[in-house]
Amino acid sequence: MASPDPGKLSLNGATVKKQWGLAQIIEGCARHGIRGIAPWRDQVHALGLKQTRALLDTHELTVTGLCRGGFFTAANWLDDNRRAIEEAHTLGAQCLVLVVGGLPSGSKDLMHARERIRECISILLPEARQAGVPLAIEPLHPMQAAERACINTLEQALDLCDALGEDGTKAQCALGVAVDVYHVWWDPKLQDQIARAGRQRILAYHICDWLVPTRDLLNDRGMMGDGVIDLPRIRGWVEAAGYAGFHEVEIFSELDWWKRDPDEVLRTCKERHASLT
Amino acid sequence: MASPDPGKLSLNGATVKKQWGLAQIIEGCARHGIRGIAPWRDQVHALGLKQTRALLDTHELTVTGLCRGGFFTAANWLDDNRRAIEEAHTLGAQCLVLVVGGLPSGSKDLMHARERIRECISILLPEARQAGVPLAIEPLHPMQAAERACINTLEQALDLCDALGEDGTKAQCALGVAVDVYHVWWDPKLQDQIARAGRQRILAYHICDWLVPTRDLLNDRGMMGDGVIDLPRIRGWVEAAGYAGFHEVEIFSELDWWKRDPDEVLRTCKERHASLT
Numbered sequence: 001m002a003s004p005d006p007g008k009l010s011l012n013g014a015t016v017k018k019q020w021g022l023a024q025i026i027e028g029c030a031r032h033g034i035r036g037i038a039p040w041r042d043q044v045h046a047l048g049l050k051q052t053r054a055l056l057d058t059h060e061l062t063v064t065g066l067c068r069g070g071f072f073t074a075a076n077w078l079d080d081n082r083r084a085i086e087e088a089h090t091l092g093a094q095c096l097v098l099v100v101g102g103l104p105s106g107s108k109d110l111m112h113a114r115e116r117i118r119e120c121i122s123i124l125l126p127e128a129r130q131a132g133v134p135l136a137i138e139p140l141h142p143m144q145a146a147e148r149a150c151i152n153t154l155e156q157a158l159d160l161c162d163a164l165g166e167d168g169t170k171a172q173c174a175l176g177v178a179v180d181v182y183h184v185w186w187d188p189k190l191q192d193q194i195a196r197a198g199r200q201r202i203l204a205y206h207i208c209d210w211l212v213p214t215r216d217l218l219n220d221r222g223m224m225g226d227g228v229i230d231l232p233r234i235r236g237w238v239e240a241a242g243y244a245g246f247h248e249v250e251i252f253s254e255l256d257w258w259k260r261d262p263d264e265v266l267r268t269c270k271e272r273h274a275s276l277t
Numbered sequence: 278m279a280s281p282d283p284g285k286l287s288l289n290g291a292t293v294k295k296q297w298g299l300a301q302i303i304e305g306c307a308r309h310g311i312r313g314i315a316p317w318r319d320q321v322h323a324l325g326l327k328q329t330r331a332l333l334d335t336h337e338l339t340v341t342g343l344c345r346g347g348f349f350t351a352a353n354w355l356d357d358n359r360r361a362i363e364e365a366h367t368l369g370a371q372c373l374v375l376v377v378g379g380l381p382s383g384s385k386d387l388m389h390a391r392e393r394i395r396e397c398i399s400i401l402l403p404e405a406r407q408a409g410v411p412l413a414i415e416p417l418h419p420m421q422a423a424e425r426a427c428i429n430t431l432e433q434a435l436d437l438c439d440a441l442g443e444d445g446t447k448a449q450c451a452l453g454v455a456v457d458v459y460h461v462w463w464d465p466k467l468q469d470q471i472a473r474a475g476r477q478r479i480l481a482y483h484i485c486d487w488l489v490p491t492r493d494l495l496n497d498r499g500m501m502g503d504g505v506i507d508l509p510r511i512r513g514w515v516e517a518a519g520y521a522g523f524h525e526v527e528i529f530s531e532l533d534w535w536k537r538d539p540d541e542v543l544r545t546c547k548e549r550h551a552s553l554t
Contacts, residue, residue: 143419146463146505147490150463186419186429217494
C-alpha cells in the first residue's frame with residue numbers, strides 16, 4: 001500500500017474544538033499545510049458565516065464537509081436543516097454531513113424512527129440538490145443507535161440512498177454517504193458495501209482509530225495508529241471504489257487529544273496520516 | 278402481545294455473580310420459582326462439576342446454556358473448549374455459548390481473526406455433535422469486536438452456520454446462535470435474520486435492556502424496562518420463528534444490579550419479565 005498523498009489530509013474541527021475557535025483552526029490548518037477542513041456549525045455561527053467564508057478563501061482551504069445536519073427527531077428539524085444547506089452552500093462545502101438522530105425521547109420504536117428519517121431526507125433532498133449541496137448520510141456506530149443516529153451500517157445507508165432514487169448512477173449525486181472508519185471498521189460487510197457505494201456516493205472519508213480499551217462511548221476516539229483499525233486496508237477499499245477525495249481526521253477525545261497543545265495535535269495528525277493510514 | 282409464560286424465565290448467573298456463588302444462585306432460583314439457569318464455568322469449577330449437577334437435579338432446574346466456550350484466539354483454545362463441551366454434557370446444558378474472541382493481541386486483521394474462528398468451530402463441531410451439546414454462536418455488539426468477539430451480527434453468525442453445513446434443515450442442530458437482545462437490538466436486519474435463523478438455530482434467547490446513557494461498554498446493562506429495547510417486539514419475532522425456549526436474563530451491571538441484594542434482583546427479574554418483555 002503506497003502512502004497517502006499528504007495533500008489529501010483534512011482536519012475536522014471537532015479534533016481541536018476544545019482548544020481553538022474556528023479562526024484559530026483555519027489559521028492552524030494553513031500554518032501546518034493542511035489543505036482541507038470540516039467546520040462545525042456552532043463554530044461557524046460564532047465566527048460568522050461571511051467571516052468564515054472569507055477566512056477560508058484567504059487560506060484557500062477546501063471544505064470537505066459541514067458538520068452537521070440531520071437530527072430529524074428534533075421539532076425544528078426542517079428549518080435547521082434548511083439553514084445548514086444554505087451555510088454549506090455559502091462555504092462551498094463538498095457535502096453536508098447528516099447525523100440522522102436516534103430514538104425520540106420516550107420511544108423504543110426504531111423502525112418508526114428509521115421511517116421518519118427516510119421521509120425527512122426525501123423532503124430535504126430536492127432543496128439540497130437545488131443548492132448544489134450533496135447530503136452525506138453518516139452511518140454511526142451501533143452503540144450510538146439510541147442517542148445519535150439509528151442509521152448504523154453502510155448497507156443500511158446505501159439502501160436508503162437506493163430507496164430515494166440515488167443509486168449512484170447519476171453524474172451528480174445529491175445523496176451519498178460519509179464513511180467514518182470509527183463507525184464502520186467492525187462491519188463484516190464493509191468491503192462489499194464500500195464497493196457498492198462507489199465513487200459517486202462516497203462523499204467523505206473520515207479517519208481516526210478505535211482504542212482498546214475504549215473508555216467512553218462518545219468521546220474516546222484514538223489518533224491514527226493508536227488503535228486497532230486497519231487504516232491502510234480500508235483506504236485501499238475506498239480507493240478501489242474510485243474515491244479520490246480528502247481524508248478527514250475527526251477525533252473526539254475528552255481524555256487525551258482535547259487536552260493537548262493543538263499545534264501538537266495537528267503535527268501528529270500530519271505525521272500519522274503520512275505513515276500509518 | 279401476550280405476556281410471556283413465567284415458566285420460561287431463566288437466570289444467567291452473571292446477573293448476580295458478584296453477590297452469590299453458584300450454590301446460592303441455584304438455591305435462589307429455586308426459592309424464587311425461576312425454572313432455568315445458565316451458569317458460568319468459573320462458578321461451576323468453584324462449586325465442583327458433580328456437586329453442581331447434583332444441586333441442579335435436586336431443584337430440577339433446566340440449564341439453558343453453559344457460559345462459555347470460544348475465545349479461539351487463546352493458545353489453549355482446543356483443550357479449554359473440549360472441557361467446556363464435557364462440562365455442558367455433564368450438566369445437560371441446552372447449548373454451550375460461544376463468545377468467539379476478538380483480535381489477537383497486536384493484530385488489526387479482522388478478516389484473519391474471523392477466518393480462524395471459522396476453522397476452530399469446524400474442528401470443534403464434530404466433537405460437540407458427538408457429545409450432544411449444540412454450540413451457540415453469540416454475535417456480540419460491534420463495540421466488543423476488538424476485545425471479545427468479532428462475530429458481530431446475526432447475519433454474520435448465520436452465514437458461518439451455513440458455511441459449516443448447519444443451515445437449519447437438519448432435525449438436530451449442532452450449531453446455531455444465541456440471540457441476546459443487548460447485542461442485536463440495533464440491527465436493521467434483525468427481524469429478517471431471526472426469521473432466517475428459525476426454530477432449529479435459535480438455541481438461546483437472552484434479555485436485558487440498553488440504558489441511555491450507557492456508561493461503560495461492558496458492564497452497564499439495564500434491567501428489562503429500564504432502557505430502550507422493544508422487548509415484546511423482539512420476542513414476537515423470535516416466537517414467530519418458532520422459538521419456544523427459555524428467556525434468559527443476563528445483566529452485567531457494575532454500577533447498579535451487582536450492588537443490590539440478590540433476592541431483590543431476582544424478584545425484579547421475575548416482575549419485569551412478566552410485565553415488560
